[in-house]
Amino acid sequence: MLIVKDLEITIGARTLMSEVNFRVASGDKIGLVGRNGAGKTTLTKILAGDGQPSSGSVERIGEIGYLPQDPRTGDPEELARDRILNARGLGDLLRQLASTAEAMSTATGAEAEKTMTKYSKLEERFQAAGGYAAEAQGAAIASNLGIEERILSQPLKTLSGGQRRRVELARILFSSAETMLLDEPTNHLDADSVVWLRDFLRSYQGGLIVISHDIDLVENTVNRVFYLDANRQVI
Known part of the structure; x- marks a missing residue:
């Protein structure tokens, strides 16, 4: 769960948003939409604890799964398979x-x-x-996201940006996080993987905030929309 109180985010002299109050509980699936530069990614980083607001607070309850646009966490020597499975x-x-x-x-x-x-x-x-059943579940998630066996056997440091991002997305989906924050999760996915991800998120029981240019994904997975645009946020 996320509880956001009186949040204000400024960059230099520019206020991206202010007096923002909301909560994300189980079953809340929120799409963040708005023009480039409106603050969608910045807000998501702050919600994940990867940045600090100018004022206000974010309370995080339970495990948070965060997919940034450029994942860099994890031991570069760790195998991709272990990175996914070590979520549990x-x-x-x-x-x-x-x-x-x-x-x-x-x-x-x-x-x-x-x-x-x-x-x-x-x-x-x-x-x-979870044993071998959980291991099989992790393997199925990786396969559905187009992560080949040869990629799973490689250390993270050898992966391309797109491969690294798919591995991190698989890790988050496998983790059973109570709240997921996904910034453009369909990037680097083929059409079949996007359809599978849409169905996965639709059946997901936790809280979700997603930023995506994929209109079909947003329309079919979220039940609330937050609109951000030049300090005229509707949250």
Whole structure:
């Protein structure tokens, strides 16, 4: 949930918006529309905690999934698959399970017993996080966003901007965040992926704020529209 109180955003001498009050609860799906430069991206950054308003406050309750236009978070050495799965802590657990299983194959005596105990504890944590069903869900999301297997096996630092953005979008959709803030989520997606994303967002039960030039996506996913234009915001 987001609770916004008396928000004001200025850039230099220009006031983008003022006296803004609203909340985003589960089921609220909001489209931010307006001309370029009206403050849509700036507002979204502030809502995500990636920037500060000139005055007012933003209260964030629960997990927030934020897709900026140019994602740069995450360890550049992390594999794309792990980046997605680690939204629920699964990527690291899978790697630990694999390395522990390998160690079990050569361990003997007391060391073998210790390794088996470690593996059992890791498996319990993995199952508690959703297990192989969750892993399959993450793989399905990646596939529907056009992320190929070869991309999933690459570290983030080797990905193009478009590939990196699709990976971050997949991570957010997989995370089960209670509120999602998506800035132009259809960029770098093909037509089939856009249709799939539209259906996903339509069925999403949490709170959503989306900026998109894709009119069909907005019309079919949001139930409220905030219009921003040269300090004449309607929120």
